[in-house]
Amino acid sequence: MMKSIFLTFSLAILTVGVAFGQDKKADQKEADRLIGVWAPSNGRALVRVQNLAGKYYGRIVKLKEPNDPETGKPKLDKNNPDESLRSTPLLGFRMLKDFVYAGDDEWTEGTIYDPQNGSLYSSTIKMKKDGTLDIRGYIGVKALGRTDVWTRVK
Amino acid sequence: MEGPLFQGPNTAQASFSPTMDAEGKLTRATLSSAVIKAPEGQNFDAFSDVVLQLVTSSSDMIQVGVLNPVPKGQSSLTLQVSNEANLSELLSSDECVWVIDANIPVDMMDTTLTFSGDFSFDVTHTK
Numbered sequence: 001m002m003k004s005i006f007l008t009f010s011l012a013i014l015t016v017g018v019a020f021g022q023d024k025k026a027d028q029k030e031a032d033r034l035i036g037v038w039a040p041s042n043g044r045a046l047v048r049v050q051n052l053a054g055k056y057y058g059r060i061v062k063l064k065e066p067n068d069p070e071t072g073k074p075k076l077d078k079n080n081p082d083e084s085l086r087s088t089p090l091l092g093f094r095m096l097k098d099f100v101y102a103g104d105d106e107w108t109e110g111t112i113y114d115p116q117n118g119s120l121y122s123s124t125i126k127m128k129k130d131g132t133l134d135i136r137g138y139i140g141v142k143a144l145g146r147t148d149v150w151t152r153v154k
Numbered sequence: 155m156e157g158p159l160f161q162g163p164n165t166a167q168a169s170f171s172p173t174m175d176a177e178g179k180l181t182r183a184t185l186s187s188a189v190i191k192a193p194e195g196q197n198f199d200a201f202s203d204v205v206l207q208l209v210t211s212s213s214d215m216i217q218v219g220v221l222n223p224v225p226k227g228q229s230s231l232t233l234q235v236s237n238e239a240n241l242s243e244l245l246s247s248d249e250c251v252w253v254i255d256a257n258i259p260v261d262m263m264d265t266t267l268t269f270s271g272d273f274s275f276d277v278t279h280t281k
Contacts, residue, residue: 048163050165052251052253053209053210053211053251054211055209055211059163059255061162061163062162076222082217082236082238082239084220084234084235084236085219085220085234087220087222088203088205088217088220088222089202089203089205089257091162092162092203092205092255092256092257094207094215094217094255097215098215111214
């Protein structure tokens with residue numbers, strides 16, 4: 001009798017373990033839907049989202065106007081509050097950082113950087129039913145922010 | 155950096171375990187120097203620029219260095235480092251990841267680039 005109970009218990013643990021493993025894979029697949037190349041609504045850039053060390057990052061991979069009209073040279077992160085990093089090129093710049101998948105088509109805990117003014121905002125990303133992204137940037141309170149719609153290119 | 159490498163932004167990463175031997179809590183840490191070295195007989199002509207970042211699974215990514223443009227014919231690159239970025243939280247972790255971003259001007263289909271680095275930190279502990 002005791003043996004039977006133990007066996008049943010072991011099988012139950014195994015079943016839960018397999019189910020948990022499948023859930024994890026499904027979650028990862030869901031989370032990875034963010035990976036790809038996206039176009040912000042202003043049409044000035046393309047951003048490639050990748051998974052790195054378990055979090056999601058977006059790099060500028062194309063600029064509509066790659067050169068600074070003032071210098072004629074490739075655009076730099078000239079508004080970075082840290083002066084020592086102002087020679088960082090905007091091409092390749094990680095403007096989306098540290099997003100984690102929270103479930104329910106939403107990625108949270110990230111930041112979005114606006115190279116136009118050197119400002120860093122807390123950010124969340126929501127994938128809508130039509131496959132576009134609502135990227136919300138805010139300071140402090142999420143309700144007080146701005147949302148931009150990004151469209152998948154690739 | 156494993157090939158094929160395509161024109162534009164590319165990434166390499168390497169993890170390390172910080173070993174802070176001093177007693178007490180790490181309250182401030184900044185990168186004081188970062189030098190990236192190519193294997194003997196090679197150089198960094200494939201890169202137009204290099205950006206260095208640190209991240210852990212529990213901390214946000216922080217940019218700590220940059221070199222733009224990369225000078226031609228150099229087998230070792232000394233990066234401009236950030237004096238402001240406080241890395242104490244990252245260096246208190248069991249494992250950190252160096253992330254090196256580099257723009258490559260042309261496709262390099264059969265190339266894998268390897269390099270090493272020497273990094274120095276200024277750290278402050280409190281008892």
